[in-house]
C-alpha cells in the first residue's frame with residue numbers, strides 16, 4: 001500500500017488521505033479533511049481500519065486542543081471511524097451533525113449530546129474567520145449527507161460524490177493524473193453503486209440540483225473516495241454525474257467479484273524447510 005501524507009489542497013485546507021486495496025495496482029481513497037482556520041474543523045473521521053493512521057495524520061496538521069469543530073457529513077462507517085477518539089482528544093470541539101444523524105449513529109455509539117450542534121443542508125456554520133455552507137451533494141449514499149463549501153477558499157467537500165480509484169499518491173492530489181480508463185470506469189461505477197436511484201431520475205430535474213452545487217463557484221473539490229478535482233476537471237466531473245440521470249445502474253460485481261477479492265488476499269504458502 002503506498003504511503004500517504006496530509007496534503008494542502010487550498011489555503012489552510014488539508015486532505016487527510018488513506019487508501020484501501022482496489023485490485024492490482026489500484027486503490028480506493030478513504031479521505032477526510034482538516035480546515036485550519038481560526039476555529040479549526042475536522043471534516044469526517046475516516047474508516048475504522050485506518051483509525052491509528054488517521055489520528056496520526058490529523059494531529060500532524062492541527063493540535064487536538066485547538067480543534068473547535070468535528071463535522072460529520074453522514075453516519076456511514078467509513079466517515080465515523082475515528083469519531084470517538086477525536087471527541088476524546090479534542091475537548092474543545094463541538095460535533096456538527098444533523099438530527100437524523102444523531103438518531104442513526106446513536107444506535108451504534110454513545111454520542112455526547114451536550115457537545116452536538118445540528119446544522120443541515122441549506123444552513124451555515126460560522127467557524128470564526130469563515131462561514132461554511134452546507135449543501136446536499138449530487139451523489140450520496142446516506143440520507144443525512146451534507147457537503148461543505150468554504151467561500152473563503154472556494155474549496156468543497158463533496159463527500160461520496162466524485163469517487164474513483166487511484167494508482168498512487170499523485171492521483172489523490174490530482175484526479176487528472178489517474179489513468180484515464182481507470183478514472184472513467186471507476187468514477188462511473190462508484191458514483192452509480194452508491195446512488196443507484198440515479199436510474200429513476202428525470203435528467204432535467206436532476207440537472208437543476210447539480211447546477212446549483214456547481215454554481216457555488218468551486219475551485220477545488222475534495223472527495224472522500226477520489227482524487228482532488230481542480231480546474232476543468234471539476235466541470236467534467238459534474239457533467240459525468242449529470243449523465244447518470246436516467247442511465248442504467250452499474251451492476252454489483254457479485255460472486256465473481258468476491259472470488260477475485262479472495263484470490264487476491266490469499267498468501268502463497270512459505271516454501272518447506
Ligand SMILES: [Fe+2]
Nearest residue numbers: 076141142160
Ligand atoms: Fe457514504
Ligand SMILES: [Fe+2]
Nearest residue numbers: 076078160224
Ligand atoms: Fe464514504
